[in-house]
Amino acid sequence: MSLSNLIRIPLVLPNVDVFTFGESSLFGYDSLNHCLTVHSLIEGNHLNNDQSINRLYLSSSPTSSIRQLILNPDETIVALISDKIAYLVYLLQSNNSPSKGSRLCPINVVPFPPSINSTQLNNSLIDFLWLSSIHFVIVYSISSCDCHLYIVRPLKHNEIKYIQTFSVGSISKKEKHSVTSNKRISIHQSSSIIKLDLAKRKQEDFLLLLIFAIQADGNIFIMEIDQNQLLNYSEKRLSSEFIGPIRMYPSTYDNYGSDYSHSNILCLSCSQFPLVIFTNGKCQINQCIVLNPSINEYYLFTIDLVNLPKIDNNNPQIIKSMINNKLNSNIYYIYDSLSNVYSIEISWINQIEQKQKQIQSTNIQHIIKSNNFIQQFEFLNRIRTILTRDQSIPHLTISSSSQQNISNEEFQNNLIKFIRLFSEEYLDKQEKVRIELENKQRYLYDFQQTQLIAKQELDMKFQEIQITMQKLNQQYQQEYARRKRLSSNVHDHLSIIEQCIPVVSDTEILMQRQLEKYQVQINSLHEKLLLLKKFIQQQQFFTNNQQQIDQKSMIDIHKFVEYFRDQIDTMKQKLQPID
Secondary structure, three states, X not given: OOHHHOOOOOOOOOOEEEEEEOOOEEEEEEOOOOEEEEEEOOOHHHOOOHHHEEEEEEOOOOOOOEEEEEEOOOOOXXXXXXXXOXXXXXXXXXXXXXOOOOEEEOEEEOXXXXXXXXXXXXXXXXXXXXXXXXXXXXXXXHHOOEEEXXXXXXXXXXXXXXXXXXXXXXXXXXXXXXXXOOOOOOOOOOOOEEXXXXXXXXXXXXXXXXXXXXXXXXXXXXXXXXXXXXXXXXOXXXXXXXXXXXXXXXXXXXXXXXXXXXXXXXXXXXXXXXXXXXXXOOOEEEEEEEEEEEOOEEEEEEEEEEEOOOOOOOXXXXXXXXXXXXXXXXXXXXXXXXXXXXXXXXXXXXXXXXOOOOOOOOEEEEEEOOOOOOOXXXXXXXXXXXXXXXXXXXXXXXXXXOOOOOOHHHHHHHHHHHHHXXXXXXXXXXXXXXXXXXXXXXXXXXXXXXXXXXXXXXXXXXXXXXXXXXXXXXXXXXXXXXXXXHHHHHHHHHHHHHHHOOOOOHHHHHHHHHHHHHHHHHHXXXXXXXXXXXHHHHHHHHHHHHHHHHHXXXXXXXXXXXXXXXXXXXXXXXXXOOO
């Protein structure tokens, strides 16, 4: 069933100027009562019932008119965006769904960064973007080239703290300190940021946040932040910077232009190749994928160029806004200046990831046409218009006492007028009403048949899903039984192995420890014996040397004594004759 055949229910929201969609609720801002209204989308048939409306009153009323509502990813905080100020309303939820009835919610004003003076009159808020459940960036007109990063601290009474500022279009620190960097000479200053958007890219085991910023001159910049680094923020400045302008391929005239004042950018798909939808304000849409061949190097490659059909040649058709489908990341909606609403489905992203050569074309559906507005009681008003009579039958009676006689010719003329009046003002109109009712009945019958066919298709799909679920459940039970048997076998084998392993008693354990101690002592004694043996060898060597030295001395002494003895003998012999 196509989207054009869906039932459109007129929704009346009194005093609600702006609204936004959550996962299962519709949030609106009541400008008269200064409160938030919450409608459950699950109870779609009771949206216009006042009893189904939950009112979230604010602890303080905003001082300026609200032009936009932006929910954070987990729907715990809603940002109220005015022309100059951003307010944060904290939704006290349980089980991720607003409770019934009325409640009071705290509200805080986002403070200005230190570089901006709050008293400046010409300052305005350009864009607001949630990066996570507690992190967001803001762009102000007074510093339209800067993105200011904030964090909400729930543990400190929802304190809103300014972290740092990222400049878009300025020379990065790496280029300033690089000797081989190219010199950029320009007489123009950096252009203003007109739109921010966020894409997520999976890389290995972590998730990267890609922040896109489009400027008024058409340049697109990108900044990469590790999600874990952002969530684990610890008073240190993030080292991330905006890179760009990003090149777009193929470089054709259709990609670029001079008038980008109504440009828009939308990021889709959390995959390896994030999708970026880029428009230049006209009816032309560039559907690109993000390429990252190396670190700090990004490109936009245009896969498909979509031109919306021209409805009215006299009135210019300009794309006003683009909204992504939260249930399907490959579908987005476009609203133009002529009140046309389109649904665009990108079916080639999976083929790109699979590196197929042929890809399918983009599916465009015209949901709401400019000449087909929703009107309440349209058919009833049409029936009333058809039954409206220009003339009615005159209520004239002739009393029996009246002496006035009507001729046959006059009676015939009056009868003809009556028949013509009755036929034109009553019978013909009743016939037109009958035809309208038959057409309406035929339309409702066709619509009923379409609904029945769609219901049958859904029933068939539901049955197929049930069959698939039963098969998967059966496979799961079989796999579970197989794993259970395998686990039992493993336990049996482990028990057998445990039985085969001898059990050591406590005495044997003590004996083993004592033997280990003995072994240590034996090793120590062995080392001591080696040292003693070495010492004995050294002493023996010294003794031998000493003996050799003593023997030589004795020989010398003996020679000395013999020499002097000979001398004495000689002297004796000489002295004997003298005696």
